[in-house]
Every structure is written in C-alpha cells, then in structure tokens.
Amino acid sequence: MDIAILGVGSLGEAVLIGLLESGMPPAQIWATAQPAERAAVLADAYGIEVGTDNASAATEADVVLVAVRPGAVEGVLDEIAPVLEGDAVVVSLAAGVPLRRIAARLPEGVTTVRAMTNVAARAREAATALTAPDGTDLTEIEDLFDRVGVTVTVEEPMMDLITAVGGSGPAFLFYLADAMTTAAVDGGMDPHAARVMVDQMLLGACLHLQSSDRPAAEILDDITTPGGTTAAALDVLNAAAVDDTVKRAVGAAARRGRDLARLTPPLARVRAAAPSPRPRRPRRRSPR
Template sequence: MSEQTVAIIGAGKMGELVLAGLIRSGHPADRVLATARRPDRAAELTERHGVTVVTNIEAATRADVLAIGVKPLDAGKVLDEISSSVTPGKLIVSLCAGLPTSFFANRLPEGTPVIRVMTNTPAMVGHAMSAISPGDHATDEHVAIADDLFKPLGATVRVPEYQQDAVTAVSGSGPAYFYLVVEAMIEAGVLLGLPRQTARELAVQTAVGSALMLRDSGGHPAELREAVTSPAGTTAAALRELERNGLRTAFSDALSAAHSRAQQIAAQAK
C-alpha cells in the first residue's frame, strides 16, 4: 500500500479525515494527492498535512487509488471529468453516501474496480466504523487495499452492498444520534441545578465509559442495562419515562428515515 499513490478527490471534512489517517499510518506524504475547489482550502491541506493539491484530472492520472469524497450530487460531474484519465489498474473508492458502485462503474471505463465505503466522523480520533463493499469488478486484493486505507481510522467490516444504506443509517449518521442524547442529558442536568461544565463532564464521561464497557465486555446491551437497574430504583424510574415517551419507536423511525434518505440520494444522482 505504501508504494501506491492515493488521491482524495474532494478533500472535504471526511476526505481530510481519510487523508490524515493515511499519513498517520505511515503512508509517505509525497504519495498522497488531494483536490479542493478553493485555493484557500488547498493551502490549508498542504500546510496541515504536507500533501500536494492538484486538479481532478491530474489526480486521476497520477494516482493508483482514487478516493471520491465529493457530495453525491456532484459525483456524476466529477466522474465525467476524470473518466478518460482512469486507466486499467486504478482502484476507485467511493465515500459518497447513497451511491451504489454501479453509479461509478457506468461512468468509468469497462472493468474499473469500485469499492464502496461508509465511514463516520469518529475517524478524527481513530475510532471510526468503516463498512466496505466491493463492486462487480473488485477482487479480494482490492478489498484488502481499501481495508488498509481505512484501518488507521478505526474498525472496518465487510458487508454486502445491499446493506450499505442500512449501515449509513446506523453508523454513518450514528454519531449525531449520540451527540443529541448527550446534549439532552447535559441540558437536563443543568435544569436539575448542575453547573453546565459539570453536567457536560458527567454526561460525556458516562457516554465514553459506557461505550467502552459495551465494546470490551461483550455483554448484550440489555444485560448491561439491567445491571444498572435496581428494582424500584432511580434508573428504573428514568427508563420507565424513556419508554413511556417512545424512545425505541423514535430511534426506529429515525433510522428508517435515514435509510430512506440514502435511497433518495441515489435516485436523485442518476
């Protein structure tokens, strides 16, 4: 992997996280290219990471692996621009939520391997969850390259492509759900009389500790929840209110909405 040149086409927030993870893993900065629309953004990327910022066509010409990180609605235009520069042997990695590998394959030379990846923003702290799906022409070797690309960002898992919209709903958008829960806990703590900073420290550390315990203990969430819940205790009273207010239904409806929106994005981009 370190011998290959990787280009991040559309190095926005997520693209930059992939770029930073790649360099953090020891990939030579002179083998990392990036593209950006604005000159000030290009200067930012070069100053921060020491990478070369080039045009989309130059990136497609020089790189062995092209990670496409543009907005889904801009992807078609970018693919039309670089298609003639995508020669045999290049691997395309899509970071575009909602877009199937066929969207890329239909706009690129016949046989171009495409890998679809849904990652998330905890990549910033090395704890992303990245789901990898190979397209029709992608081999196990191509999947291994994508795995090497995203492992520095956190955990990776291989899923069939038809599950990617569900992945988007659960882990792609997932960090926002947890931030909202923590935000609500902080506000509730302030309402109960805690200083805001104290409420924040309590809620954030509780979230971090609970997540680590859930990951490392191997216990089912229900088992861990029950271990905290004493009969007729404070936790039981709180959980009763959450259930009464339809917490499970709200989450189910929310994830269904995210799933549907991912499918709508794919339809709009055709």
C-alpha cells in the first residue's frame, strides 16, 4: 500500500517517523510540505519523495493522509479531488473538520475517514481514534495506524472529546513535565539530571498504570503513605482544585474542536495562512 502525507508539519512528521520506524519502505511514502525548502530538507532527512504539489503526491497513493491545519484541509481536498480514483481512501488527521465537509469536497465513492492521533506516533506509541461513515471497512486504516500505536474506532460525535484527551493530551503531560523539571532545577538540581529523572518517572508511571486494571485513583493511593510526602503534595493540588482545572481544560479543547468545525472556509484559510505562533506556557522561575 502506498500512502501520501499531505502537509508534513509537527504531526505529519511524527506519523512519518513512526511509519518508517515500523518498517514501511520509504518508497511507499509520498509527502508534501511547504515551503519547498522544507520539502527538500524532509526528503533528504527521510529518503522519501517530498514535494509541494498535493495532487502529484495523491496520484501516487492508495491512502492519502491530510495533515495540514484544519483551516487548510478543504483547500487541499479541492487540489487532490480531480486526481483521486474511485477506490481512493482519504484520511483527515485534522481537529474539528467533520466527515460531511470532507466528503463534500471529494468525488463520490472515495472513502473518507477521520483519524485523531498524537505526536507519540513518533515513538510508535500513539493513541489513535478512527471514525468513518457507517459501513466503511476500516481494516486497512486500522492496520496503518496500528503501526504507530494503538487504534480504536469511535462514533464521530466523540471526536472533539478524543481530540482534547488524545490529540492534545500529550501537552498536558509535557506541561506537567516542564513544571516538575522547573521545580527540581529551581531547587538546585542539575538540569540534565532533572530532565532524566522526570522523563523516566513519567515513563515508569505510565507503564505501571497501563499494566494495571485498577483505576488511576487507586494506584495513586498506593503511593500515598499517610502523613507522608505524597499526601503533602496532594493537599496542595487539591487545594488548588487541579482536577477541576484539568476537566475545564479538556472541555475548552473539545469546544475549540467544535468551533473549528464551524469556521467558514474563507476565514479558516486566512487563519491557516497566517504564521500563528504556538502558544507557550509562560516561563515562571521562582527566585533563588
């Protein structure tokens, strides 16, 4: 199976790396990126065909993964629609863009799928949710995403919530990792040692959680020795209602997914064209 990844940015590159690491031959992967200089860098780095022409890449592929920002999806679909065969499969990786809007841009008969995956595809540990119109045979696409992690199939109305939890989810942990590393460094720890400790702690904790059938809250109790250090930390987290804050953050992300779906294409295109910087967590350093 030949695939095309249209718009190799943060997510597209993570998926590309995961697929190559899974053993997919570079000759089976076609990609596009902008500008042409980035396409050339990617081609050199990964030994695959990377251009700027979406229609040319789509012509080569059995399965087309659309990895541009939500506002650019429909424009890219318009570019590839004329070259797609009736048995083509188009998978949108974008947040918010509903299946009906994808199908509306493509020739009848083309299979349309939405996939919400995440940057852990790079380490072949992504959590991917797929949704497609009723009756779609998703076996081939499940197999593709299983190469870069674990795949589930869901109903489309769940996609905004899954985008918040699964797509944006790694950002919650990176936020925590950054805050914990900062606390360790501010306390005098060597930055490299702090990074190694926090990374390994998160990895070990996630593996422990995944290997258990018990709820996270119960496993948390195992660590919480009465009157001990964890209890002291939890008192602070609970006083700040961090659990409610996390719920509100998930809700905000899911709502943004719904808002993205409502953006009119012209407005969305304008926003996509603007070089919007990624929001960063403000750096807070406590005085030494």
